[in-house]
Amino acid sequence: MMGRFSLALAMLALAAVAGCSSLGVKPWQRDVLAREDMQLDSDPLDAAIDDHLYFSKEASSGGRSFAGGGCGCN
Amino acid sequence: MQLKPRVPLTQQAPARRRLMAASCALLSAGAARSEQTAPVDSGLLEDWSVDSALAYYHEEGRIQAIEPVVDVAKVFADGQALNFNVTFDALSGASPNGALPSRNPQTFSSPSGKLKHQYTTAPGQLPVDPDYEDDRIAVSGNWTVPFTRLDQVTVGAKLSAEDDFFSVTVNASIAHDFNEKNTTLSFGIDNEYDSIHPIGGAPVPGSDYAPAEKQTGGKTKDGTGLLLGVTQVMTRNWLSEFNVSVDRFTGYLNDPYKFISIINGAGGTTGYEYESRPDQRTRKSAYWENRVAWSSRISTASSLRYMTDDWGVRSDTAQLHLRWSLSNRDRYIEPTVRWYRQAAADFFTPFVLTTQKPTDESSDSRLAAFHAMTYGVKYAQKLPGLGSRPESEVSIRAEYYQQTLDVRTAVPQALQGLDLYPGVKAVLVQIGWRF
Numbered sequence: 001m002m003g004r005f006s007l008a009l010a011m012l013a014l015a016a017v018a019g020c021s022s023l024g025v026k027p028w029q030r031d032v033l034a035r036e037d038m039q040l041d042s043d044p045l046d047a048a049i050d051d052h053l054y055f056s057k058e059a060s061s062g063g064r065s066f067a068g069g070g071c072g073c074n
Numbered sequence: 075m076q077l078k079p080r081v082p083l084t085q086q087a088p089a090r091r092r093l094m095a096a097s098c099a100l101l102s103a104g105a106a107r108s109e110q111t112a113p114v115d116s117g118l119l120e121d122w123s124v125d126s127a128l129a130y131y132h133e134e135g136r137i138q139a140i141e142p143v144v145d146v147a148k149v150f151a152d153g154q155a156l157n158f159n160v161t162f163d164a165l166s167g168a169s170p171n172g173a174l175p176s177r178n179p180q181t182f183s184s185p186s187g188k189l190k191h192q193y194t195t196a197p198g199q200l201p202v203d204p205d206y207e208d209d210r211i212a213v214s215g216n217w218t219v220p221f222t223r224l225d226q227v228t229v230g231a232k233l234s235a236e237d238d239f240f241s242v243t244v245n246a247s248i249a250h251d252f253n254e255k256n257t258t259l260s261f262g263i264d265n266e267y268d269s270i271h272p273i274g275g276a277p278v279p280g281s282d283y284a285p286a287e288k289q290t291g292g293k294t295k296d297g298t299g300l301l302l303g304v305t306q307v308m309t310r311n312w313l314s315e316f317n318v319s320v321d322r323f324t325g326y327l328n329d330p331y332k333f334i335s336i337i338n339g340a341g342g343t344t345g346y347e348y349e350s351r352p353d354q355r356t357r358k359s360a361y362w363e364n365r366v367a368w369s370s371r372i373s374t375a376s377s378l379r380y381m382t383d384d385w386g387v388r389s390d391t392a393q394l395h396l397r398w399s400l401s402n403r404d405r406y407i408e409p410t411v412r413w414y415r416q417a418a419a420d421f422f423t424p425f426v427l428t429t430q431k432p433t434d435e436s437s438d439s440r441l442a443a444f445h446a447m448t449y450g451v452k453y454a455q456k457l458p459g460l461g462s463r464p465e466s467e468v469s470i471r472a473e474y475y476q477q478t479l480d481v482r483t484a485v486p487q488a489l490q491g492l493d494l495y496p497g498v499k500a501v502l503v504q505i506g507w508r509f
Contacts, residue, residue, distance in 0.1 A: 004380055008360030009318050024256025024307045032311050037373045037397045037406070038365050040305070040315055045127045045143050046452070046471065048161075049504060052141075053131065057477060057498060059416055059440055060389040063361030063379040066264045066299040067321045070212060070232055072239030074329075074440060 122148045123463075129504040136498070137167035137206060153226075155218040163210040168202035172332035172437045174425045175200050175492045176343045185274040185331055198492050203331070210236045214243075224251040228262075240269045247301075256307040266297040266323075272330035279350030280435065283333045295325030311367040317360070324354040334437040335425045341488025344428055349436040351421065357383040371399045386420035387441065393448075405455045410473070412448035415480075424483050424494065439479060439495065446477040450502075459509065466509035473502040 025033070036042055047064070055061045056073040124146050131139040140163075147157035171182060177197050184191030184205050195201040216230035227248050234241040247262030270276065275288030299321035306314045333346040359381040367373040379391040393412040400406060419441040421434035452471035459465045479495035 005318070005358045005360060005382060008316075008380065011316065023309075024253055025310050027254065029310045030307075032367045033307060033313060035367065035373070037375075037399070038313055038367055040313065040363060040365065040375075042375075043452075045125055045145060045506060046504070049127065049129050049141060049143065049502070050448075050473075052163075053475065053500075053502065054414075057440060057475075057500075058389070058414065058446070059383075059385075059387045059419065060357075060359070060379070060381040060391065060414075062299070062301075062319055062321065062357075063317060063359045063381065063391070064363065064377070066245065066262070066301055067319065067357055067359065070234035070241040070243050070266060070268075071210065072208075072236050072241075072268075072270065073210075 122146045123508070125506070125508045127504055127506040129502060131500060131502045133167070134499040135168065136202065136500075137165055137169055139163055139165045153220040155216075157216050159212075159214045161210075161212045163208075163212075165209070166207045168204045169206035169331070170200060170202050170439065172329075172334055172349060173201040173346055174335040174337070174343070174437070174489070175494055176335070177341070177488060177492070178343070180343065185272065200493070200496050208236055208238075210234060210239075224255070225249065238271050238273050240271075242267045258305040260301075260303045260305070262299075262301040264299045264301075266299075268295045268297075268325070270294065270326055270330070276326065276328075276330050277333075277348040279328055279348060280433075281348050283346035283348060293326035293330075295323055295327055297321055297323035313365040315361075315363045317362075318358070319361070320356065320358050322354065322356045327351045327353060327355060329436075329438055332436065332438050334423065334435055336428055337425045337486060337489075338428050339486060341486030347426070347435075349438065350432075350434050351436055352385065352434055355383055355385055357381060371403075373397050373399075385441070386418065387416055389414065389416035403456075405453070408452040408454070408471075410448070410450040410452070412450075413445070414447075415445035416443065418443040418481075424481055424485075439497075442495070443480040443482075444477050444497070445480060446475065446498075448473055448475045450474070454506075463509055466507070469504075469506040469508075471502075471504050471506075475500040475502070 061067045126144045129141040143161045145159040149155045175198055180195045180201055184203055193204050212234040214232035216228055218226055218228040220226040229246045232243040243266040245264035249258050249260040251258050270293040276293050278287045278289055281287040301319040303317035308314050328349055328351050332349045335343050336345045338344050361379045363377040365375050375395040377393045381389045391414045395408055395410045397406050397408045422441045423435055424437050450473035454467055454469035457466045477498040479497050481495050
């Protein structure tokens with residue numbers, strides 16, 4: 001299963017080094033990206049409450065941010 | 075420089091959105107997301123944006139929790155940003171103690187060991203401690219400082235306290251924008267220090283439950299996490315984020331209140347022993363999220379996550395939010411679905427046989443193989459702002475979470491037919507208010 005994680009790491013490096021320069025928009029094309037629903041953290045409290053629920057019920061956590069929970073519930 | 079969106083930025087509570095970027099996801103800070111203008115810094119309290127929620131969580135036949143959360147945030151004229159968060163949890167109800175259902179009544183003691191806290195589980199029922207109760211309060215703060223036009227640093231700290239647990243976490247991250255601010259590279263590190271003081275003392279891992287061989291003094295565990303990510307504007311309507319993270323915890327990683335049934339060949343319970351987990355754990359995860367605006371009214375946020383650790387747990391997670399905006403974006407409905415599955419930890423076992431003496435063992439269902447589904451819906455309504463604020467938002471959402479265990483361990487014939495692994499069914503209801 002290390003293979004999948006290594007693949008993810010390779011994808012990250014590839015995206016950062018090679019692919020990004022051909023992607024993107026000009027500054028005057030950011031109207032849709034400025035919408036509230038297009039923000040990666042548009043509902044931070046919802047995400048935090050959900051993450052706490054899943055942290056206390058499952059063996060996985062994090063991904064979007066750090067995995068630690070600061071909670072004695074798991 | 076950018077064009078104004080359809081809804082003026084000043085009406086989108088920019089301070090809140092910008093500060094949540096700093097506080098809730100270290101990788102979130104960056105221009106690959108949209109840029110927002112800082113509000114005029116008048117120095118008044120009204121400049122702080124407030125995001126609050128009250129959540130009620132209820133598990134069928136288990137615990138319930140009430141969780142109020144308040145987050146205040148402010149962006150200063152020079153681009154610096156501050157936010158503070160206070161979360162309170164009040165939990166009560168019944169919590170599984172790790173033992174297996176039996177054909178006979180089973181009697182246990184609550185962690186305090188007082189006679190009045192003894193409880194008996196009926197035949198065929200999953201043993202749960204009916205007197206579980208805990209309160210948690212957590213406070214956190216984050217400070218973001220841009221130090222060039224393309225770079226910013228965020229530092230933060232979090233304190234969390236429960237009756238038997240205290241945790242301190244510090245974090246720092248740096249984000250760099252390039253490619254005309256279409257790409258943001260981020261790197262973050264956090265350190266967590268936990269102090270555990272189990273009620274009644276921490277049991278010796280693997281020790282017999284009946285003599286309750288407790289250890290004295292508190293226990294600790296520490297963890298360090300690293301997170302590396304890239305946020306990329308793909309097109310005018312598509313934003314993508316990709317993270318990889320690693321964290322390592324060492325110390326007392328047991329659940330001090332969980333024990334395991336000892337079963338003889340006939341299926342009878344002969345006793346119990348406390349769980350014993352390894353004293354270190356390293357997790358790795360990859361996370362990919364995409365935000366796509368399909369039209370002026372409809373957008374989706376989808377994510378995939380893969381996680382693996384050296385305990386043998388592997389998990390896959392897929393989640394989809396669909397936001398449907400109505401009435402010129404004054405309100406929206408957002409259905410959600412999430413799928414999750416995990417493989418069991420190597421040392422998970424629902425019971426131990428009298429002939430077995432494993433080095434590491436746990437019957438905690440959270441380390442078992444299972445899959446889970448979440449279905450949810452949220453409704454939000456924009457309202458006129460309070461005071462000088464341009465707008466506010468009220469919302470309500472509900473979620474249903476169902477966890478189904480996939481334990482395949484063969485059991486003695488006498489236990490067959492019992493519902494040994496009932497899983498979890500839970501409902502979450504939350505109201506929110508932003509202003």
